[in-house]
Amino acid sequence: MTATLYRSDPYLREAPGIVTGLTPDGGVVLSASLFYPQGGGQPGDTGRLVWLDGEMEVTDTRKGDGEAIVLLPAEAAPRPDVGTPVTQVLDWERRYRYMRVHTALHLLSVVIPLPVTGGAIGAGKGRLDFDMPDAPEDKAALEAALNDLVARDLPVTEDWITDEELQANPGLVKTMSVTPPMGTGRVRLIRIGEEETQVDLQPCGGTHVRRIGEIGTVTLGKIEKKGKQNRRVSLLVGG
Template sequence: MSEHLYRDDAYLTEAAGRVVAHTDQGGVVLDQSLFYPTGGGQPGDKGRLVWSGGSMEVATSVKGPGQEVVLVPAEGARLPDVGVELVQHLDWDLRLRHMRMHTALHLLSVVIPLPVTGGQIGAEKSRLDFAMEAPLEDKQAVEDALNALIARDLTISEQWITDAELEANPGLVKTMSVQPPKGAGQVRLVRIGTEGEQIDLQPCGGTHVARTGEIGRVRIGKVEKKGKMNRRVALHLV
């Protein structure tokens, strides 16, 4: 099982590691992972592994069996041997854009208070799908409300609850298509705002900025109809 360093500190950009396995597909598993694996609509991290006498570009990161994080090498890259001690270097610019986008999407689900049917985070464009029969009456008003929340520089924090507590509070889950991972006994909740002035609270395993002010201004892009009861809202960083 990989220790998830990204979960303890989303701002960590460099860390030691030791190779504990190679996968049958040619991936690398470390004892602790700086890299976030693809999941929950957030792409896996990229970066580089460096060890004495070699290096490997990490093309992406994916989930392996159990709690493993598998680092996928760039095509033709040399893999470090099992047991090798190395240094992990994160593609920080990419991670930060994903963090800004991810937190912005949580806020978008606040200003459009409808069930979320899907979503995808990208460095250049992200989107949420909503169970929305009628088109947005005023897209500019939604964009203004979203930027107003961002400008409040709200804090982002986390807490953990049990699977049973989540089952007793189904309203915490906004996403209809992706359910939070259960079975490990605990579920991570991400809060925007304080307990006394809470803007949003929902299960999420992804990485986020520490304050909404770090997102910067955003722009609502296309709003596309994707079925009778579904509309896709695109989001761009300005």
């Protein structure tokens, strides 16, 4: 099992670790991972590992067997031996762009309160697919509502509930195509706002900003028809 440093502190840029395993395809498993593994529409983190007599570029991060997180090296890059202490260095600028976009997509699901059928997160842009037979009549109004939310600078926090509590509250799940991570006995919820200011609460395993004001200005892109019932709504995050 790999400890999830990216979850306990998504703003951490460097961290120590110990190599606990090497995979047949060249991956490195650490005792604790600063790097987020691809999942929930969010790409895996990149960066590098540094040790006493070597350095390895991390080109992607994926989930491995069980609770392991696997760091994938650049082709022909050296790998540290099992037991080697390393320093993890995150490509922070890339990760932070993902954090801002991911949180913005949660807000998009607030201003468009329809079931989500898919989504993807990029560095500076993202999209959600909605079960939306007809296109929105006023795209400018949606964009204004989104930016009004961002301007409120509400806090983003996490809570945990049991698998059974989630099953008893299916309305928390907005995504039709992605099942929230279950099976460990508890599910992570991302909350935007507090008590009377709360605007969103949904299961999510990704990384997010601390306050939604960090997102910055949001611009809505294309709204495309994808099948009989689906509309794809894209957004861009400035800066």
